[in-house]
Amino acid sequence: MSFSGLVKFLIGFFLAISLLLVAGGATAYYFLTKLSTPPAKPMYANDKSVLKAKAAIASKKPTPASSAPASPTPTASTPLEPGAYIASVTWPEGLSLRENPSLEASRVGGVGFNQRVVVIKESDDKRWQQVRLENGEQQGWIKAGNVKRVDSE
Known part of the structure; x- marks a missing residue:
């Protein structure tokens, strides 16, 4: 070579x-x-229907002139359960509401980022919280540590 x-x-x-x-x-x-x-934020089928239902309810309710303040929170007139408090979702992608405090439990809905919920109680192992949407329409369990307490107004 x-x-x-x-x-x-x-x-x-x-x-x-x-x-x-x-x-x-x-x-x-x-x-x-x-x-x-990161993946795109998931959109749940019930998210759009909840928004439409809220819009329909808001359009059907007339506001009397002698009513309370213009935008009262639903919990302002309804007393909270003992030990319950209002919190805001801190997880950026939102949370899944589950039927029971378990990852294997079926999904019953979702809660969006910064949406306010009423924390009713915690599970015995303190890893799950039972919450109700602030408007009282839906209730379920979320993983603990994904909400922050909101100061009373």
């Missing part, structure tokens, strides 16, 4: 190795960027 043949072989070998490294790096970068972006 001549000297020029050896040089051609070495250049071709290093070019092939560098091409494989660049392609492998590009593929790794592609998959890492796809895996590092």
Whole structure:
């Protein structure tokens, strides 16, 4: 084998190795960027119907001139259960309401980020909280630690 043949072989070998490294790096970068972006916020079927129901209720209720303040909270007129308090959801993607305090329990609804709920009680192991939506329409269990207590107004 001549000297020029050896040089051609070495250049071709290093070019092939560098091409494989660049392609492998590009593929790794592609998959890492796809895996590092958070998924889109899930939309539940009952979310839209709850919003439509709230809009329908709001449009049907006439506001008398002699009523209480313009926007009272539903819990302001309804006393809370002993030990219950109002809280706001802090988990950015919202929470799933479950039938029982277990991940295997069936989903009965959802609660959005910053939505206010009434925390009724905690499970015995303190890992779950039973909550009711502030408007009183729905009740279920959420994982503890995903809400913060809201000061009374």
